[in-house]
Amino acid sequence: MTSPRVRTLVSLGLLGSATTAFVPLGCGAKITYPAASEGPRVPDATAERLRECVDEFGGDLARGYYVFDAAVKVDEEGRVVDVASKGVPHADLAGCMRLALRAMTVPEDLLRLRKLRLSESPAPANGQTPAERGLVGNPAVLVAVAIALADLIIEAGPVIVVIAASVELGKSDIAKTARKKDDDDDPCQEHLNDCLDSALQSKKGSVWNHSRCRTCFEKCRGDGKWPDKIMMSKWETCK
């Protein structure tokens, strides 16, 4: 993977000169990609979520460039299991962006890249072809592959946040942890299904955009059993 510092300099240079792909946005912050950027991009839905973070918190930052370096760890089935980050001196913004990346669905082509990489014979990292520039595996062990995503640049007025993310695919203790299956049966799940099949499914819950069945389900999780009734502004049945 290209070092974060080099990636940052390249990104900022490209930002100033390139013809960029602008994504029209309803709010203040806007997303750009350097025209000459390489590597897979952050999925659009994740980019939009990151943009929302900058839109919400970017105003708290002083004018200037900020580089958010993020390492996204993904398990063997493509599920994000951890996000490590640095570079943004704003806890809420950093947290918001980590959460956005945590929710990212890793593109299928990245997972295919990993399979391709693992099926090849080990090769020295310095023997990469230009097409492999973004790929750096561990040639000795080959249990993980890190892929640099194209830098994502989010501009919010005088603040520019460059998101330099890499995806690490492979085995890790964290991945193994996150892959665990919950083997404790949820006593509330079947009742939720039944509720949603009943006339209660269209009844209102405790707040707007919240159904009665959902409120009953939440009470079930707290009590460990499906409630007969729940307390809203008055008692309402769950059965």
Add this chain to the structure above:
Amino acid sequence: MSDELDPDREMEGEELAFCNASDRLLVKSLDKERSFAEAVDDFRRLEAEFVARAGDNDFYVRETRRRIAETILTLASRKRPPFEVCREAWKDIVRLGFSNTDRECVMSWNFADCCRYDENPEEGLAVLLPLVAELERGLEEARATQSSTDFYEYQLEPLLKLRDDLLTQRSGQPIPGRRTRRIDEARRSTPEEDGTP
């Protein structure tokens, strides 16, 4: 409780459409084969769709974002991703604010449950104790004025149980019948259970 709408009414329009879609997704997400990350992605897509449909209606936008954030924390409490994920989901909810006391109680319980599972009692108690104290004050006031105490008792019951679990954990004692990440990981690493010879 601040919801002024009649809870017995039928939902309709956008609210019904959102709840139907959200509840269907929740059922799908609770499937053991569905990962937390996949579920979050599903709900973020749902959020984007309904926020777009809400247009300039700030109330719809805000409440939709809150419901999605609440669902993500609920799923974190159920699917047990790393603790940091649960903490970030909780922070997201706090940032968006609570629609009413019921929401605050339910979501505080979910976060405290994450804390219990990861044996982080101090962080859970830091959320639960002030909330329990507030509800107990309300209960006392209701008793003093001979008003209904149902709401306070109803909300306090699960919170007090979890508070007691966290206090037990803080004292270094195990909580009977309660699983923790450490217990689950130990089980997985036991040869008889994971098939290792």
